[in-house]
Amino acid sequence: MTDTVLVTGASGYIAGYCIVELLREGYRVKGTLRSLQRSDEVRNNLGQAVDAGDRLTFVAADLTDDAGWSEAVQGCRYVLHVASPFIADTPRDPDELIVPARDGTLRVLRAAARAGVQRVVQTSSLAAVMYGRESTDGHVFTEEDWTNPDHQDNSAYTRSKAIAEKAAWDALPNVGQGLQWTAINPGLVLGPLLCRDTSASIELIRKCMSGELPGSARIGYPIVDVRDIAHLHVLAMIAPQAAGQRFIGSGKFLWIVEVVEVLRKHFPAYGKKLPKFALPDIAVRIAGWFDPAIKGQLFELGKKREPSAAKAKKVLGWTSRPEEESIVASAESLIRLGIV
Numbered sequence: 001m002t003d004t005v006l007v008t009g010a011s012g013y014i015a016g017y018c019i020v021e022l023l024r025e026g027y028r029v030k031g032t033l034r035s036l037q038r039s040d041e042v043r044n045n046l047g048q049a050v051d052a053g054d055r056l057t058f059v060a061a062d063l064t065d066d067a068g069w070s071e072a073v074q075g076c077r078y079v080l081h082v083a084s085p086f087i088a089d090t091p092r093d094p095d096e097l098i099v100p101a102r103d104g105t106l107r108v109l110r111a112a113a114r115a116g117v118q119r120v121v122q123t124s125s126l127a128a129v130m131y132g133r134e135s136t137d138g139h140v141f142t143e144e145d146w147t148n149p150d151h152q153d154n155s156a157y158t159r160s161k162a163i164a165e166k167a168a169w170d171a172l173p174n175v176g177q178g179l180q181w182t183a184i185n186p187g188l189v190l191g192p193l194l195c196r197d198t199s200a201s202i203e204l205i206r207k208c209m210s211g212e213l214p215g216s217a218r219i220g221y222p223i224v225d226v227r228d229i230a231h232l233h234v235l236a237m238i239a240p241q242a243a244g245q246r247f248i249g250s251g252k253f254l255w256i257v258e259v260v261e262v263l264r265k266h267f268p269a270y271g272k273k274l275p276k277f278a279l280p281d282i283a284v285r286i287a288g289w290f291d292p293a294i295k296g297q298l299f300e301l302g303k304k305r306e307p308s309a310a311k312a313k314k315v316l317g318w319t320s321r322p323e324e325e326s327i328v329a330s331a332e333s334l335i336r337l338g339i340v
Helices: 013-024 036-046 069-073 095-115 156-174 200-209 226-238 256-266 281-290 310-316 323-336
Strands: 004-007 028-033 056-060 078-081 119-123 180-186 188-190 220-225 246-249 253-255
Touching: 004 013, 013 028, 013 036, 013 078, 013 226, 028 036, 036 056, 069 095, 078 095, 078 226, 095 119, 095 156, 119 226, 156 180, 180 226, 188 200, 188 226, 188 323, 200 256, 200 323, 220 226, 220 256, 220 323, 226 246, 226 310, 246 310, 253 256, 256 323
Parallel strands: 004 028, 004 078, 028 056, 078 119, 119 180, 180 246, 188 220
Antiparallel strands: 220 253
């Protein structure tokens, strides 16, 4: 009998590619949506990449409410808990991100344990690994590292991811049902879009290509392709040795100016819209006086956060494509979908 997998947040960017990967591998998939009114839209979007047939169904469930989760996990051998709130702008109250991320993760954990689910794979983030420290100079981050959410070197988002993942690990021994838990910690997720709903992570590419950024701040990100991170979720779901482990899924760190140079090389028609120069730190700090979103990222200036995905490669045999390929695929889909 074909195993059934629950994927939370089925309308999301990473979740969509996880569903595609699972369907291609022959699994039955249930996806959670906050409203079933989006069922046909999400099914049609996924249909651009895979024929789901009758192997894809949806159930209504929200991270902020207990309703629906028992039905969602019923009959599932595995759960990919991908859903998590992401607000592009800095929220006035950090709890707008932290509470649903933490409490939603615990809802999924408890429902999965009650239903006899074998393993949950949580989509955490490098945000739960690399922040809350005085200096990043020369440090290569591994799964042994944890973000300190109480340190000033944080945003609401990085705090939410660290708190949600830690809450799951802390609660796991107390559920008493033998539930296995694995966490995936991706970098900045780029790659082709399945629909016009742009992911928050793709916003960097969109802003660069739409002329919204006159210059490049001295900020960067470790990059990973959405197709590769979806594959890592499935590897972690089925590998016996993945139980109780964290896995960083990321490629190299690139400064924004390096991302822009890739775009300039491959999309010369957008040359006039791409950021023209590197912004001095002082200019970015002054802008932060007037823009809360910029102010919330000032701690990132000049910090290179370099992760290592050696564990995922060694333990699970995971591979990832070059960062340039992911950047180009992101831009190509933004153009194809008429977003830029």
